[in-house]
Amino acid sequence: MAKVECYRTRELSAWFYEPPALVEPQKLLVCIHGISRNAKQQQEAFSSTADRLGVRLLAPEFSEERFPGYQRLDNAQGYTRADLALNRMLISLAGDLREQGWTLDMFGYSGGAQFCHRYALCYPARVSSLVLAGAGWYTFPERSVKYPRGLANWPSMLPGPAPVRVMSKIPTLVLVGDHDTERDASLRKGERIDEQQGLHRLARAHNWVERWRALGHATNLYLHELKGGTHDFALCVTQTDMVERTFRFLARGRELPS
Numbered sequence: 686m687a688k689v690e691c692y693r694t695r696e697l698s699a700w701f702y703e704p705p706a707l708v709e710p711q712k713l714l715v716c717i718h719g720i721s722r723n724a725k726q727q728q729e730a731f732s733s734t735a736d737r738l739g740v741r742l743l744a745p746e747f748s749e750e751r752f753p754g755y756q757r758l759d760n761a762q763g764y765t766r767a768d769l770a771l772n773r774m775l776i777s778l779a780g781d782l783r784e785q786g787w788t789l790d791m792f793g794y795s796g797g798a799q800f801c802h803r804y805a806l807c808y809p810a811r812v813s814s815l816v817l818a819g820a821g822w823y824t825f826p827e828r829s830v831k832y833p834r835g836l837a838n839w840p841s842m843l844p845g846p847a848p849v850r851v852m853s854k855i856p857t858l859v860l861v862g863d864h865d866t867e868r869d870a871s872l873r874k875g876e877r878i879d880e881q882q883g884l885h886r887l888a889r890a891h892n893w894v895e896r897w898r899a900l901g902h903a904t905n906l907y908l909h910e911l912k913g914g915t916h917d918f919a920l921c922v923t924q925t926d927m928v929e930r931t932f933r934f935l936a937r938g939r940e941l942p943s
Contacts, residue, residue: 687736689728692743694777697770699745700728701778706942708739712813713775713787714935716744719795719819720756720871723918730922731792734932739942740790743778745771756799757833758807759840766842768804790935792816794918795871799823803833805855809847816931818860819916822873822882823893826852826900834878853902858934860927861890862914869916886916907934 692701714735716727724746735742747755747767754760755767775787789812793801798820805812806824826849827835836846866885868874882889887910894908911925921927 687732689732692774692778694770694774696751696765697745697747697774699743699774700725702728702732702735702742702744704732704736704739704741704942706736706739707741708940708942710741710782711784711786711788712738712740712790713778714738714740714742714790714792715771716742717791717793717797717800718744718746719797719918721795721918722746722749726918727792727794727797730918730928731931734928734935737932737941738935738939743774745774756796756803758800758803758843759832767800768807768843771804772808787811788813790814790816792818792931793820794818794921795821795916802857805852806847807843807845809845809851809855812855814935815855815857816860816934817857818911818921818927818931819862819865819886819914819918820859820890820893821871821886822878822889825881825893825896827896830881834881849897849900849902852897853900853905856905856934856937857902857907858930859890859894859906859908860911860930861887861908862916862921862925863887863910863912864915867916871916 687705688703692699718724724744728744752767758768791801798817831838865887883892914921914925
């Protein structure tokens with residue numbers, strides 16, 4: 686029988702889902718929300734994916750009060766680092782379930798996609814696969830551009846960044862709506878970022894993928910445009926193939942529940 690519950694540590698809460706048929710006990714699908722902080726909506730959207738894969742799902746909720754800059758990982762002084770809060774939750778959850786640890790498949794939407802690819806730069810050995818959907822902007826693999834737009838001046842508080850040869854081993858799927866071209870209020874804008882990454886999310890997704898491919902991250906890096914997709918999580922769930930594409934990407938080469 687499937688199980689859904691709210692899981693909490695001292696600093697972070699999350700929605701946890703366990704499928705009725707568990708195939709890979711140490712695999713965890715982690716879904717990271719955008720600035721709307723709709724963790725429950727993400728859990729509901731991807732529970733069917735967890736069922737089909739036979740894995741547990743965790744959808745943390747990074748509160749605005751404690752984690753205002755969770756997407757960047759390097760929160761300002763006085764705030765809790767989002768990466769460490771997630772790491773501590775993963776340790777706690779593994780202990781409660783008597784698992785030795787986790788291998789993570791990570792899905793992120795919008796600000797969650799920002800979090801996921803920066804988390805992978807810090808902890809590549811923990812991440813089995815990445816699905817990055819609708820990111821507003823990215824950390825490019827450029828040593829001449831300052832973090833978080835690039836790798837220069839990497840925050841001393843963060844581990845990493847992982848080199849290209851390590852990141853290229855992580856299978857990565859970038860998803861973006863083919864209509865996600867609005868320069869809305871939540872999109873980071875400015876002369877430098879527009880010139881480096883593009884004017885909107887669709888262009889930025891293509892430019893980020895092209896930059897990584899130019900450095901040799903080609904065999905494990907994929908880009909798919911969501912037909913009819915805008916920058917709307919609920920719409921992408923119900924009216925595009927975002928969920929199905931995510932499942933198919935994560936399911937490659939795996940034994941699935943019968």
